[in-house]
Amino acid sequence: MKALAAFDIIKGPCIVEDTSLCFNAIGGLPGPYVKWFLKATGPLGLYCMLKGFEDKTAMAVCTVAYVNEHGEVNIFSGETDGTIVEPTAVETFGWDSCFKPNGYEITYAEMPKEEKNLISHRMKAMYKLKEFIDHNVII
């Protein structure tokens, strides 16, 4: 939908991106609706949503769509597993302050940007997109 809407406006090749944050305890919600949950409650509200659940695990998912000049869509997705924690004092972007990726003792918000960019859901999706463009798109 978003990809084709962008193609309608651009009328040429384009890339769109969408991010979800899926809580395993509640069947993957808020998922793609996280933008609206975050707006309503902030990272603290996201953390509090899981207070009644033992399972605090979550998956950050980035979906990138590449639309070629004919309007054909290719979709790439990157996932990073982690845990929802009480937001850290450092607030950087979105829900970064309450998402602690697996294998780290700090949240996305506490990492230098360069470090987040090495392990993030977005980097994984973008890497797949890069591989696709390198092999399939003549520039």
Ligand SMILES: O=c1nc[nH]c2c1ncn2[C@H]1C[C@H](O)[C@@H](COP(=O)(O)OP(=O)(O)OP(=O)(O)O)O1
């Ligand atoms: O790495 C991230 N670390 C923390 N938070 C993040 C990240 N990436 C996106 N976010 C936030 C922004 C938005 O509140 C929500 C969904 O993102 P996303 O669907 O891409 O939002 P958006 O501003 O592009 O809006 P729209 O889909 O209506 O174009 O998660």
